[in-house]
Amino acid sequence: MKPIYLLIGLLIIATTSCKSSKSVASQAEIDALHTMVTNKQFRIVSDWAYPQVTNAMQQVLSSGLLQPGSAGGGINLIGNTNFLRVSGDSITSYLPYYGERQMQVAYGGGDSAIEFKGLVENYKAVQNEDHSYTISFEAKSNSESFNVYIQLSPNLNSYMTVNGTSRHTIRYSGEVKPIKPLK
Template sequence: MKTLKNLIFIFLAIFAFKVNAQTDKATTTKIVEEKNYTFVATSAMPLNNTDINNILSRMPGNTGGGNINLSGSSYDVRITPDSIIAYLPYYGRAYTAPLNRDDNGFKFTSKDFAYTSKKRKKGGWEVVMNTKDTKDSPRLTLSISENGYGSLIITSNNKQSITYNGYLAENAKKD
């Protein structure tokens, strides 16, 4: 019976992930080449660490494996040609504690950054963004599929790396 429940859960999770795609191949190509899109995070996966897994096992709705569901929240990274605006939670080990409680997570706006985009052989893109004017200068590595799904790895000087899965959305046009 438990195996049947697990199979149904996996099927529903895959179906929900497929429904979440926000862009088609042409739109994905256009927004990535124009550097004008938003990465919407649907889940976070901290490094496999026994301390983190012990805490996560006590959280309601825990599915195990260290995967934290962010669906229904407004966590994202907005990329435009002249800025990167990040608003993401952080789960993991920080090597220095923030002085302000509101400084948890990755919440920053960067106007000075390096942006590199490479087309992969098997389709999709590998985008690397290095911020130069933010605290801890996080490095964002975004793997994008042709269908608009993405996996974002953030590496920081003062925190363990974390991976976010999600999808790309087209930024709203300014009038």
């Protein structure tokens, strides 16, 4: 009889202690994110890049050529220059690209990173039930067009997916910060 009570007690403890803790954002964090997104004044700096893992990319990851901490499709960007800046209707970016190119490469390989400098097209920002934002837009570099999808959380985490016309998809995770508009 005692083993049954012990088993029932363990089941009760296991089911009540395994609740998922849902992090609730403060109103100040929600308001700060709302202001950044509606004013289109933010800058994203990524800590990690997640290239699409193809056979060739897996060989590079296994070779030991990348910085320490990079493995399994996640490449550590801490200490590497990278950003995506949205200021009104203009965008500027320098995002290091890891992955396979499908077609054209500029002479001398000068377009290895994803670099935008110009106007944002088809900008859409949607607020989700959890007060995060899903942002999508199109941007162009010198020789390529990109579709960009960004998820911004009230805790200022960012998750970005970039689809290029001649590159495999790459994802980035990092942090979003407000910027002051240029006068």
